[in-house]
Amino acid sequence: xxxxxxxxxxxxxxxxxxxxxxxALKVLPQAKRKQLQRFVKTQSILVSKEHKRAGKGLDSADxxxxxxxxxxxxxxxxxxxxxxCSLAVAACVCRTWRTDASKExxxxxIYEKAHGIxxxxxxxxxxxxxxRDSVAEIFKxxxxxCLPYRSGRRLRDGCPIWLDDSVDHDSSPLLxxxxxxxxxxxxxxxxxxxxxxxxxxxxxxxxxxxxxx
Amino acid sequence: xxxxxxxxxxxxxxxxxxxxxxxxxxxxxxxxxLEAKEGEESPLIVPLPNVCDCTLRKVLxxxxxxxxxxxxxxxxxxxxxxxxxDLEVWDRNYMLVSTxxxxxxxxxxxYLNVPGLLELCCEGxxxxxxxxxPQHVRQHFGLVNNFEKAEEEDIRRTNLWALVDEKxxxxx
Numbered sequence: 131x132x133x134x135x136x137x138x139x140x141x142x143x144x145x146x147x148x149x150x151x152x153x154a155l156k157v158l159p160q161a162k163r164k165q166l167q168r169f170v171k172t173q174s175i176l177v178s179k180e181h182k183r184a185g186k187g188l189d190s191a192d193x194x195x196x197x198x199x200x201x202x203x204x205x206x207x208x209x210x211x212x213x214x215c216s217l218a219v220a221a222c223v224c225r226t227w228r229t230d231a232s233k234e235x236x237x238x239x240i241y242e243k244a245h246g247i248x249x250x251x252x253x254x255x256x257x258x259x260x261x262r263d264s265v266a267e268i269f270k271x272x273x274x275x276c277l278p279y280r281s282g283r284r285l286r287d288g289c290p291i292w293l294d295d296s297v298d299h300d301s302s303p304l305l306x307x308x309x310x311x312x313x314x315x316x317x318x319x320x321x322x323x324x325x326x327x328x329x330x331x332x333x334x335x336x337x338x339x340x341x342x343x
Numbered sequence: 344x345x346x347x348x349x350x351x352x353x354x355x356x357x358x359x360x361x362x363x364x365x366x367x368x369x370x371x372x373x374x375x376x377l378e379a380k381e382g383e384e385s386p387l388i389v390p391l392p393n394v395c396d397c398t399l400r401k402v403l404x405x406x407x408x409x410x411x412x413x414x415x416x417x418x419x420x421x422x423x424x425x426x427x428x429d430l431e432v433w434d435r436n437y438m439l440v441s442t443x444x445x446x447x448x449x450x451x452x453x454y455l456n457v458p459g460l461l462e463l464c465c466e467g468x469x470x471x472x473x474x475x476x477p478q479h480v481r482q483h484f485g486l487v488n489n490f491e492k493a494e495e496e497d498i499r500r501t502n503l504w505a506l507v508d509e510k511x512x513x514x515x
Contacts, residue, residue: 200449200468201453204449204453204465207461207462207465208465208468208469208472209469210465211465211466211468211469211470212469212472212473213473216469216472216473218502219472219475219476219477219480219502220472220477220480221498221501221502222477222495222498222499222502223477223480223481223484223486223488224481224486224487224488224489224490225489225490225494227486228490228498262501
């Protein structure tokens with residue numbers, strides 16, 4: 131924090147500040163973290179005001195805040211690639227994202243994929259958010275463990291136990307849902323090996339991803 | 344095969360085959376207009392004021408790669424399996440770019456209307472969202488949390504099943 135104060139305000143130090151903050155956030159306890167976040171918030175507001183006064187506007191490159199102003203149809207296109215867990219997270223991000231990520235049509239297609247069959251339109255229309263709730267029902271208690279949260283910590287620590295159970299019945303549509311999220315990390319080369327459970331199952335994993343692409 | 348000159352916002356020219364350039368629907372329709380106006384023989388120069396040089400170069404890499412013989416062009420039904428797999432690998436490597444580049448790329452793909460590239464970029468962005476907490480996503484995308492307190496509580500409760508307990512993580 132002290133180090134931050136020392137270098138705040140200086141333009142060229144901003145990149146370094148950002149790194150410092152992210153590092154510090156990992157280490158500090160909860161209370162300290164909140165304090166730091168507040169501090170950073172006020173600071174960055176100051177910075178942006180100064181910028182506006184100078185007539186420059188925020189330079190997106192050195193802020194890392196680049197994807198803020200995606201067009202709505204682009205956001206929609208992005209969301210169509212998301213699995214259930216990520217979609218639920220996206221809904222919690224901000225108002226515009228919530229509106230899009232809560233659309234029943236999205237959850238409906240996930241629901242259909244999970245069950246492997248198309249649903250008849252008229253059968254479920256009576257309840258609001260029927261599909262979202264039913265998908266949530268499937269994932270309850272499991273979603274938390276399935277997410278390779280925060281740069282793959284969960285996966286690196288070892289494969290979640292539930293995956294063990296569902297791999298036994300290979301055709302389980304539930305597995306397909308998870309595998310997509312999990313393998314994205316593995317396939318995209320995020321820097322760690324295939325979890326032991328999935329080792330030697332590349333082919334199978336890809337098969338599972340198949341219908342999702 | 345005809346060649347086309349694409350001119351980026353900073354005035355740099357790129358010479359590509361018309362086949363590759365036509366992957367962009369925007370360019371394709373511009374080309375048709377130009378051809379009708381100027382006749383078949385004159386050189387075709389397409390100015391693209393919304394795309395900067397380095398992004399255009401990257402986009403053209405994609406276009407050229409995807410128009411090589413045996414690629415999935417409209418009208419050509421037979422695509423060899425190996426070729427398709429090669430392209431997939433190529434695409435994946437192609438997507439190893441910084442967030443910043445990705446942003447410019449997706450905007451360019453949107454403007455130039457290259458469906459395949461747009462799809463690829465969207466998947467790339469989706470991968471950025473995957474596995475992050477809402478707070479993390481906000482930081483990464485520069486989004487502001489504009490929920491009212493009650494609203495946020497509400498949406499968090501509905502989607503609780505997908506969220507890792509922040510407190511739980513802090514303890515570790």
